[in-house]
Amino acid sequence: MKLPPLKTLPVFETVARLSSFSRAAEALNISQSAVSHQIRQLEDYLGEPLFLRTGRQIRLTEEGNQYFEQISSALSQIERASEQLQGNEDTQLRLAVYSSFAVSWLIPRLPRLQRLHPQLDLDLEMLSELPRMSDRMGDCFIAINPKQRGFSSELLYSERMFPVCSRQYWQQMVDDLGQAGLLDEGPPEKLNTGWIQRYTLLSATSIFEKKNEDWRRWLAVEGETVHGTTRVQHFSHMIMAHEAARHHQGIALSNDYMFDPEDPILVRLPCHILNTGDEFHFAYKTSRRNEAAIRLLKQWLIQEAIRSGLRGEG
Structure with a gap:
């Protein structure tokens, strides 16, 4: 077995993770010159530069980044295997998840x-888009439609979207539609899709990464299109559109994990739903499937998804 100088690997991993020779020296409790020596030794062995140095700034080369992804994962596995054998398995996890x-x-x-599993120490990391999952980003993930070699996943939620607005805004709509002769007395059991466009639509670009696309797809389910006269207020993120709806500014598209049926302010309109095709999964490295912390979190997330109605029993 031909291996690089093994003591250089933790040094490389620390420098790459912290993007700093001085901070790595502090973390490892060795001198900065010792850190530099270990990195040079590893680069000489590999025959490739691992870092680009610009003044005091350093960053990984393309080869260094690829090496880091593999080395950090291998070092983590060695650490976890040793802890399991010693009976000191770590229950600290970094969960990367979408902000909404x-x-x-x-x-x-x-x-x-925390009440059920007080031994589990969970740190949350925010995802802004579908990631390339790695140990560098998190120990496990809640991601949309994750498909990556070496990872396993459990379905938590198949997304469906429906319109919501504030109860005050809904009452104004009912009164307005009644005065226009479109409604009999009181709220309708089902709202005509075309009537929605009489009011301000709150659109979130982040859902389908295109202006009006959320409402275009929702309307298309019943053969409608966004009219040129429809007032559409645009937001970059679904959370912002949702908050605007809470402040009586129009109608937003929501989903099951964002909308609480017992919300005292928001109400779900009696309309059809849009199945977006996005599935939220709890994903983790297959090689880590038997770790106690991963198993505990997976089991709890599935139970909570069922309990809250996001996922069926099956």
Whole structure:
């Protein structure tokens, strides 16, 4: 077995993770010159530069980044295997998750997780887009449609979208539609899709990464299109459109993890739903499937998804 100088690998991993020779020296409790020596030794062995140095700034080369992804994963596996053998398995996890899912669904449920599993130490990292999952980003992920070699996943939620607005705004709509002769007395059991465009639509670009695309797809389910006269207020993120709806500014598209049926301000309109095709999964490295912390978190997330109605029993 031909291996590089083994003591250079933790040094490389620390420098790459911290993007600093001085901070790596402090973290490893060795001198900065010793760090530089170990990195030069590893680069000489590999025959490739691992870092680009510009003044005091350093960053990984393309080869260094590829090497870091593999080395950090291998070092983590060695650490976990040793802890398991010693009976000191770590229950600290970094969970990378989309901000809207974390804020609206996960964070309010964390006290229950802490009561059930006080030994689990969970750190949340925010995802802004579908990631290339790696140990560098997190130990596990809640991601949309994750498909990556070496990872396993469990379905938590198949997304469906529906219109919501404030109860005040809904009453104004009912009164307006009644005065226009479109409604009999009181709220309708089902709202005509075409009537929606009489009011301000709150659109979130982040859902389908294109202006009006969320409403275009929702309307298309019943053969409608966005009219040129329809007032559409655009937001970069779904959370912002949702908040605007809470402040009586129009109608937003929401989903099951963002909308609480018992919300005292928001109401779901009696309309059809749009199945977006996005599936939220709990994903983790297959090689880590038997770790106690991964198993605990996976089991709890599935139970909570079922309990809250995001996922069926099956």
